Amino acid sequence: xxxxxxxxxxxxxxxxxxxxxxxxxxxxxxxxxxxxxxxxxxxxxxxxxxxxxxxxxxxxxxxxxxxxxxxxxxxxxxxxxxxxxxxxxxxxxxxxxxxxxxxxxxxxxxxxxxxxxxxxxxxxxxxxxxxxxxxxxxxxxxxxxxxxxxxxxxxxxxxxxxxxxxxxxx
Numbered sequence: 001x002x003x004x005x006x007x008x009x010x011x012x013x014x015x016x017x018x019x020x021x022x023x024x025x026x027x028x029x030x031x032x033x034x035x036x037x038x039x040x041x042x043x044x045x046x047x048x049x050x051x052x053x054x055x056x057x058x059x060x061x062x063x064x065x066x067x068x069x070x071x072x073x074x075x076x077x078x079x080x081x082x083x084x085x086x087x088x089x090x091x092x093x094x095x096x097x098x099x100x101x102x103x104x105x106x107x108x109x110x111x112x113x114x115x116x117x118x119x120x121x122x123x124x125x126x127x128x129x130x131x132x133x134x135x136x137x138x139x140x141x142x143x144x145x146x147x148x149x150x151x152x153x154x155x156x157x158x159x160x161x162x163x164x165x166x167x168x169x170x
Contacts, residue, residue: 001016001017003020003048003050004050006018006020006050007020007050007051020048020049020050020051021047021049022049022051025043026094026095027094027095028094028095030043033046063078063079063080063083065083065116066079066083066085066102066116067079069083069102069103069115070085070100070102073085073087073100074087074088076088077100081118082102082118083102083115083116083118084099084100084101084102085099085100085102086098086099086100087099087100102115103115
């Protein structure tokens with residue numbers, strides 16, 4: 001059983017030969033991995049993880065509109081798409097941040113309604129208003145290419161042999 005067959009069997013709840021592992025390393029642990037292995041091979045390849053993640057959309061936002069909700073932020077703080085501030089901790093905290101809620105201290109409905117919303121469309125999708133935006137189809141294409149290259153002969157639909165588009169009609 002190759003890696004692809006093993007993973008598909010596992011996902012189908014059929015007998016499989018081994019349980020694949022997946023984990024994410026923080027930046028400091030990625031650096032430690034590179035020091036210990038001495039190689040340039042990505043850790044997901046080194047540990048033979050059978051899948052890849054499609055990246056989130058990178059949506060440019062105007063964090064300045066949330067600054068009035070975060071007085072006295074530490075230098076190096078970042079404000080995300082939703083207005084939550086990520087304030088750096090001590091050196092011992094490494095990449096961990098303290099999350100500061102923009103709605104802390106708000107006590108009226110009028111203040112909640114005045115809070116600037118993230119750029120959401122009527123359908124609830126995040127919309128970029130300029131700048132670079134990641135294409136989720138491109139991310140999915142890269143994952144598919146990885147699977148074709150590493151996990152065997154291109155994926156084909158199990159019932160009719162045509163190229164599998166990743167959608168199961170069942």
